[in-house]
Amino acid sequence: KAGVTQTPRYLIKTRGQQVTLSCSPISGHRSVSWYQQTPGQGLQFLFEYFSETQRNKGNFPGRFSGRQFSNSRSEMNVSTLELGDSALYLCASSLGGGVVRYNEQFFGPGTRLTVL
Amino acid sequence: AQKITQTQPGMFVQEKEAVTLDCTYDTSDQSYGLFWYKQPSSGEMIFLIYQGSYDEQNATEGRYSLNFQKARKSANLVISASQLGDSAMYFCAIRGVDTGRRALTFGSGTRLQVQP
Numbered sequence: 001k002a003g004v005t006q007t008p009r010y011l012i013k014t015r016g017q018q019v020t021l022s023c024s025p026i027s028g029h030r031s032v033s034w035y036q037q038t039p040g041q042g043l044q045f046l047f048e049y050f051s052e053t054q055r056n057k058g059n060f061p062g063r064f065s066g067r068q069f070s071n072s073r074s075e076m077n078v079s080t081l082e083l084g085d086s087a088l089y090l091c092a093s094s095l096g097g098g099v100v101r102y103n104e105q106f107f108g109p110g111t112r113l114t115v116l
Numbered sequence: 117a118q119k120i121t122q123t124q125p126g127m128f129v130q131e132k133e134a135v136t137l138d139c140t141y142d143t144s145d146q147s148y149g150l151f152w153y154k155q156p157s158s159g160e161m162i163f164l165i166y167q168g169s170y171d172e173q174n175a176t177e178g179r180y181s182l183n184f185q186k187a188r189k190s191a192n193l194v195i196s197a198s199q200l201g202d203s204a205m206y207f208c209a210i211r212g213v214d215t216g217r218r219a220l221t222f223g224s225g226t227r228l229q230v231q232p
Contacts, residue, residue: 033219043207045219056219088159092220104151105220107161 002027004093004108012114018079021111025072025093031055032074033105034066037088046089049074050096078113086115118143118210120223127228129198136183137193137226139208145169147213150191151220152182155205164206167191198230 005024013019025032033056034046045058049068066076072093078085089112092105119142129135141150152164167175167182175182183192195202205227209220 035220042224043220043222045221048219058219090159090161092161104163104166106163107153110159112159 004091004106006089006091006108006111008111009109010112010114012116013081014116015081015083017081018077019081019113021076021078021089021091021113023074023076023091023093023108025074025091026106029093029095029106030072031094031096032068032072033092033094034074034076035090035092036060037090037110038084038086043090046076081115083115086113088112118145118148118212118221120208120210120221122208122223122226124226125224127226129195129228129230131200131230131232132197134194134196135198135228137195137206137208137228139191139193139223141189141191141208141210143210143212145212145214149211149213150182150184151209151211152180152191152193153207153209153222154202155207155225157204161207165193195228200230200232203228203230 031050033048048056068074088110090110091108094105150167154162165177181194205225208223
C-alpha cells in the first residue's frame, strides 16, 4: 500500500505570495491532518479534514486554510506569506474513526517551504 | 489542554546499549493515547509505538518498549540494543479520543545520537 505523498517537496516563495501544498493520503484513509514544524515553535497542529469537512482547527491565523476533496486528497493554502511561515509542513492521514489506537496517523515526507 | 514535556534535548548512547527517552504529559482527558515518533534528518515522522491510557500492560514493538506510569503521567521510550540507524529526533505525542481533541500534541523532542 502506498504511503502518504506530499507535493512539492521543496518550495521557495517570497513575502506576500501565496502557496498551495498538496497531500495524498493512504488509500482508504478519510482523515488528513496538517502540522507545521519550525525550530522555534516545534510541531504545531494546523487543521484536520474528514470527509471533506474541517473537523478540527489549531491556533493559526486565517491566512492558513485547507480543503479536502472527495477522494480524500487535501490541499493547504497559505496566503500573504510571511518570513515566519518558513517551515516543514507535514501531512498525516488516518482512518478517522473513533478508536484512538486504530487511528494512528501516518505522516508524509513533508514540504519544506522557504519564504524569502 | 494537553501538554507533553521532553526534558532531554539531546542524548548520546553507545551502539548496542539501551537508552531511555523521557516523556511526561498532562491532560484532562480520561481516555487518551500516547505515541512515540522518530524523525530522521529526511523529515518524515515514523510511528514507533502506541500506549492507550487504559492499557494495563506496557506496549512493546520490537526493540522499542514504552514504560507507562499513569499515576506519574510518564511514558518513557526504551530502545534496546541501539543501532547507528537509531540516530534521529524522537517525539512523544498525546491524542484524545473526542472528535475535537484528536490532533496530536507533540513535545519538543529529543535528539538521539548513537555512537559506534
